Amino acid sequence: MIDHKTIEAFQRDGAVPLRGIFTPWVDAAREAIEQNRADPSFRERTYTPDDGGAPFFQDYCVWSQFDGYKALVMDSPMAEVAAQLMGSKTARIFHDHILVKEPGNSVVTPWHQDQPYYLVEASQSVSFWVPLDSVPRERTIEYVAGSHLWGKSFKPKRFDGTDLFEGDASEIVPDIDASRNDMDILGWDVEPGDAVAFTFRTLHGAPANASETRRRVISIRWVGDDARFVERSGPTSPAFTHLSYQDGDPFEAPEFPIIYRAS
Numbered sequence: 001m002i003d004h005k006t007i008e009a010f011q012r013d014g015a016v017p018l019r020g021i022f023t024p025w026v027d028a029a030r031e032a033i034e035q036n037r038a039d040p041s042f043r044e045r046t047y048t049p050d051d052g053g054a055p056f057f058q059d060y061c062v063w064s065q066f067d068g069y070k071a072l073v074m075d076s077p078m079a080e081v082a083a084q085l086m087g088s089k090t091a092r093i094f095h096d097h098i099l100v101k102e103p104g105n106s107v108v109t110p111w112h113q114d115q116p117y118y119l120v121e122a123s124q125s126v127s128f129w130v131p132l133d134s135v136p137r138e139r140t141i142e143y144v145a146g147s148h149l150w151g152k153s154f155k156p157k158r159f160d161g162t163d164l165f166e167g168d169a170s171e172i173v174p175d176i177d178a179s180r181n182d183m184d185i186l187g188w189d190v191e192p193g194d195a196v197a198f199t200f201r202t203l204h205g206a207p208a209n210a211s212e213t214r215r216r217v218i219s220i221r222w223v224g225d226d227a228r229f230v231e232r233s234g235p236t237s238p239a240f241t242h243l244s245y246q247d248g249d250p251f252e253a254p255e256f257p258i259i260y261r262a263s
């Protein structure tokens with residue numbers, strides 16, 4: 001499905017572009033975005049900036065509720081590619097994150113790792129950031145190459161800057177923008193149906209949308225064979241408060257089905 005060089009780049013850099021692999025699923029996914037905006041879930045979190053600018057719509061864990069998202073998860077090669085990139089026999093879906101930055105939206109997605117927000121820990125993880133609009137290099141998501149191998153877990157904050165877990169004393173994300181010249185920052189211009197695959201531990205961030213074009217994205221997260229539940233000091237993001245588990249339990253629940261299993 002994907003070549004060896006792509007897998008190597010993913011494992012070395014923590015992020016790799018995949019060109020055109022989801023193009024057949026773009027139209028239905030765009031339809032799903034409109035259905036989802038009209039009928040958001042209880043997890044929806046839309047940021048409307050104080051500057052009166054356009055909103056940043058976000059929703060989570062809705063992939064099974066809208067046909068266009070479901071097709072991307074179930075019918076596209078995503079699950080098999082996830083298993084290949086992770087070096088896992090299985091690919092289990094964790095969740096989706098819908099991110100629509102409307103034209104003129106001023107919200108910058110701050111630099112962060114995804115892993116510390118989650119109720120799952122896995123050495124095998126991958127998110128597919130799938131744009132449904134063209135996004136040029138200057139407006140696209142960026143990654144710090146190799147940061148997934150730093151052995152760090154930086155403090156999770158909401159995109160509005162507040163701490164996710166009260167009293168969390170973990171290390172704050174370094175000021176990546178101030179040290180851009182000393183870092184290997186990766187980013188690619190992308191077309192609808194491309195994707196960037198990255199690990200839950202890779203530091204990433206994304207600019208505001210100062211353009212006149214929408215920036216619709218579906219980010220879909222997967223884990224591999226060794227995934228385990230992890231207890232945090234408060235509700236995770238996304239939160240699954242109805243689930244009960246012990247730290248280190250195998251990561252299994254009906255909302256996280258295995259979609260691909262190598263034969």
Ligand SMILES: O=C(O)CCC(=O)C(=O)O
Binds near residue numbers: 219
């Ligand atoms: O698209 C964005 O603004 C951020 C996406 C992101 O942080 C993610 O997919 O994990």
